[in-house]
Amino acid sequence: MMANTVEAEGQLTPDEQKRLTSDMHRSLRRKKFRALFLVAPLLIFIMVTFVSPIATMLFRSIDNPQVSEYMPNTTAALADWDGDNNELPDEATYAALVEDLVVGRKNHTIGKAATRLNYEKSQMRSLLTGTARKAGRLKPPYKDQLIKINKGWGDIDNWRVIKRESKPYTASYYIAAFDMETTPEGEIKMLPENQRVYLKMLWRTVWMSVVITLLTLLLGYPVSYLLASLPMRVANTLMILVLLPFWTSLLVRTSSWIALLQGQGVINDILVWFGLVNDESRLSMIYNATGTVIAMTHILLPFMILPLYSVMKTIPPSYMRAARSLGATPFTAFVKVYLPQSVPGISAGAILVFILAIGYYITPALVGGQTGQFIGNMIAYHMQSSLNWGLAAALGVVLLALVLGIYALYSRLFGGNNQMTLR
Amino acid sequence: MALPSYAGPLETFWYYAFRVFCGMVFIFLITPLLIIIPLSFNIEPYFSFTEGMLAFDPDAYSLRWYEEFFGSERWMAAIKNTFIVAICSTFLSMVLGTLAALGLSRSELPFKGLIMGLLISPMIVPLIISAAGMFFFYSSMGVSQSYLGLILAHTALGTPFVVITVTATLSGFDYNLVRAANSLGASPTYAFFKITVPLIMTGVISGGLFALMTSVDEVVVAIFIAGAEQRTVPMQMWAGIREQISPTILAVATLLVCMSILLLSTVEYLRRRSEAIRGISAH
Structure with a gap:
């Protein structure tokens, strides 16, 4: 009897237990909401100002409204046409085309559809705009008259292109971004070797970024080792030499490399003065791939040194001394003891430099000349000069996928331990 | 050694x-x-x-290029624009980033990894891609070629630095201090401003300086979404180097180097102060 009462006092009735659990749940939920409430403003802000733009770009790379929007009658008429039997579309389709051309010319919209089709097949622009100029005067039946105006209207391949691009979404920007083309028969194949541009550019970007990453590692590793092993006071002073470039504007550093490397620049002057180089044969170290590599190695070197240094700082110097005292040569001690422990720093620095390098645009544009351009410059070219925004978006998505892929691989290999944070 | x-x-x-x-x-x-x-x-x-x-x-030697710089209406307008955009976007980054970091440091926050990934994504995505996307989106929203558009864009690019530095400061934060304040009768708001804010302030300011530097130095997004009226110093430098490179650029560059020395000293001072507060001696 007694024991029973004691037990009852210590325990809660099922009813009380239920109430307690629900109270705890409610309090936890309230805390959860409070945390979410703090994060929400920035999360919404980033969603609107940053994530939506990226999503817009994804959409732009497949969006294909021009033909279906500005040539609606032709699009509808071509829906029942089967391009596979070698027959031209019927008279009704030609009539629809004339209607679209007349309306499109009046509203100044036919140029947009013509430009879009010209990306797929050259001469499509002149075919459409040229015919549009004369279409207003035509009387039915149209078919033979149109073929008379321009033989292109008797070419079944042109009709196939119009039909293919009248769909609201397209893969053709990606096909172009990978240096491929769609044949009139609808097959996708690689362009001839001499017409490939983007894959070559992408390959050059990756290759040059690898070179830059290796150079920063080669220059950064010894410096980080020195900084990590020097007394704190000296190391902090020398660190200024690393941090000052890090805090200096990218454009400042790029323009000082122009001053240093150009034909009449400081380095060439010194070489000529010492008689190492003839005044007539000054070295061309800028406006080519060399210039891009030198300037970008300098710009990205602090991004290698800082993570390396922060990892090396945690390696106790006694390990090396222990290895030496056990008979290891300095080389063996370094390779077997120090190097493996510095791998997290190497990987963090390398991934950071590589990801930054691969997306560079400003420095290659200013010092890269013809041979030192990156894929980012190609994106900017299509955004600002050729105005082929779909292709620019597709190239952007390819680059983004590459960067995110490398980042994912890195977090998988190295468990995403956060060496990438700032100092 | x-x-x-x-x-x-x-x-x-x-x-x-x-x-x-x-x-x-x-x-x-x-x-x-x-x-x-x-x-x-x-x-x-x-x-x-x-x-x-x-x-x-x-x-x-002469001060010729400095006179040209200070006498140029274009450069002076560029300085004004840079300051307007940088100050507004840094302020926004600091407020939004600090709030988010306070939320992120709570263990109850659901989907923490995903949220953190989204919040620091502006730092990982290459600038040329952000610039292209923002160009499409901001033009369709009608805010490209305006101060607002540029400020929003620079805020988005600057917040990851504030989030990271403040989160790092909060990782060494002793919540018992807030509990002690509460137990002594301080209201949550009072405890926040009297205890939390002073302790995380170094993180907030150094994150803010990173954000400030990002905005002052940012050129890729600016050349895509800003108009001639919002021309900033980096945009003017970019145009100057591309078109006709004159030593005026070097005079500007020298002034910018002086500015980075100033910023670096501030950040280093703050870092050492925060290490001293957290009991990790710098020496």
Whole structure:
């Protein structure tokens, strides 16, 4: 009897237990909401100002409204046409085309559809705009008259292109971004070797970024080792030499490399003065791939040194001394003891430099000349000069996928331990 | 790291070779920043040292390019624009980033990894991609070619730095201090402003300085979404280097180097202060 009462006092009735659990749940939920409430403003802000733009770009790379929007009658008429039997579309389709051309010319919209089709097949622009100029005067039946105006209207391949691009979404920007083309028969194949541009550019970007990453590692590793092993006071002073470039504007550093490397620049002057180089044969170290590599190695070197240094700082110097005292040569001690422990720093620095390098645009544009351009410059070219925004978006998505892929691989290999944070 | 007394000749050689190599890397790092300072005082419109400059002839030096810079309406307008955009976007980044970091440091926050990934994504995505996306989106929203658009864009690019530095500061934060304040009768708001804010302030300010630097130095997004009216200093430099490179650029560059020295000193001071507060001595 007694024991029973004691037990009852210590325990809660099922009813009380239920109430307690629900109270705890409610309090936890309230805390959860409070945390979410703090994060929400920035999360919404980033969603609107940053994530939506990226999503817009994804959409732009497949969006294909021009033909279906500005040539609606032709699009509808071509829906029942089967391009596979070698027959031209019927008279009704030609009539629809004339209607679209007349309306499109009046509203100044036919140029947009013509430009879009010209990306797929050259001469499509002149075919459409040229015919549009004369279409207003035509009387039915149209078919033979149109073929008379321009033989292109008797070419079944042109009709196939119009039909293919009248769909609201397209893969053709990606096909172009990978240096491929769609044949009139609808097959996708690689362009001839001499017409490939983007894959070559992408390959050059990756290759040059690898070179830059290796150079920063080669220059950064010894410096980080020195900084990590020097007394704190000296190391902090020398660190200024690393941090000052890090805090200096990218454009400042790029323009000082122009001053240093150009034909009449400081380095060439010194070489000529010492008689190492003839005044007539000054070295061309800028406006080519060399210039891009030198300037970008300098710009990205602090991004290698800082993570390396922060990892090396945690390696106790006694390990090396222990290895030496056990008979290891300095080389063996370094390779077997120090190097493996510095791998997290190497990987963090390398991934950071590589990801930054691969997306560079400003420095290659200013010092890269013809041979030192990156894929980012190609994106900017299509955004600002050729105005082929779909292709620019597709190239952007390819680059983004590459960067995110490398980042994912890195977090998988190295468990995403956060060496990438700032100092 | 002195050379051990038992080192042989080979090791001695390596020791000095290593030091010389490191010295050369330091020279490589700092020379480009130092070389522009004397060149910006060149009286001739060249990017190279004239004979007069090498002979320290006072007539070979002048303040010509600085006068040109301070006398140019374009450059002065660019400075004004840079300040407007940088100050607004830094302020926004600091407020939004600090709030988010306070939320992120709570263990109850669901989907923490995903949220953190989204919040620091502006730092990972290459700038040219952000610029292209923002160009499409901001034009369709009608905010491109406006101060608002540029401020929003720079805020998005700057917040990851504030989030990261404040989160790092909060990782060493002792929540018992807030509990103690509450138990002594402080209201949550009072405890926040009297206890939490002073302790995380160093993180907030150094994150803010990173955000400020991002905005002041940012050119890729700016050339895509800003109009001629919002032309910032980096945009003006970009145009200047591409079109016709004159030593005025070097005068601007020298002033910017001075600014980075100032910023670096501030950040280093803050870092040491915060380490001292958290009990990790810098020495």
